[in-house]
Amino acid sequence: MHTTKILFKLESTMPFLSNTEQKLGNYILKHSSEVLSMSTKELALASDVSEATIIRFSRKLGVDGYKELKLQLSVDLASDGSYSSPVDVSKEDHTLEIFKKLASFATASINSTAETLDQESLDAAVDLIAQTAQNNHRIYLSGVGTSSILAKEFQVKLMRLNIISIFFEDIHLRMESTSLMNENDLVICFTALGKSIQNQQLIQLANKRHAKVILITQYGNAKLAEKADITLYTSIIENNLRLISQTSFTVQSIIIDALFLGLALKDFSKIKEEVEETKQIFSDFGYYIS
Secondary structure, three states, X not given: OOOOOHHHHHHHHHHXXXXXXXHHHHHHHHOHHHHOOOOHHHHHHHHOOOHHHHHHHHHHOOOOOHHHHHHHHHHHHOOOOOOOOOOOOOOOOOHHHHHHHHHHHHHHHXXXXXXHOXXXXXXXXXXXXXXXXXXXXXXXXXXXXXXXXXXXXXHHHHHHOOOOOEOOOOHHHHHHHHOOOOOOOEEEEEOOOOOOHHXXXXXXXXXXXXXXXXXXXXXXXXXXXXXXXXXXXXXXXXXXXXXXXXXXXXXXHHHHHHHHHHHHHHHHHHHHHHXXXXXXXXXXXXXXXX
């Protein structure tokens, strides 16, 4: 994974940390500048955690230790200030002010995700989808709640590339459809925090049948990522209140477009010809106004 802003990593990882680690994380977010001059012992005392927690916390953020954590933190604080903390909306805010806060947060999240995403993983995801389709094996899509809309969106995108995928909004039908998957099949799962038991069960079933798994999720969701063959991380700040879940939806939707275009460009001339043919069919049936 590319090195991304450590403060974004911290915000994204917060929902997956223990209570003690969250206490440390909150302290660092509130006292970022002061932390730069603190030793491990001083930070442990100030945040009321153990020194071992600081080392474990640093590794969960993808750095070797506290020294590297401070180094990346100093880079963040000396940067152009593009870091954006969670949206802080109050009842005194006007609607336009709320919009500007949301837009600023969404923009920062998209930029951070661009740094977080790994080129190798994106290419591998495109290749795996293409190979599964070319070999006439099954592609299953999964998402719960808002993420189910993303699964449906990707199903439509794949259909436009003549790639058939399987998705049922009803979770019982979804589980039934995947009950006979095999090692040549592929599951693509969309989830922000990965807390839905249905997604966990589906990935568990895929692992049992040795099927491949592509996971699109928030950075820090290491527990679920361990069960996936390819993980595409978003760098956003999703929380249990779900007050800003639209940002998660927007970022994952852009990843869908990137996968779609990556697949289309593998045989662009053919895709272009099929698009023109589809347009002609719609025109012949009078769906377009002259």
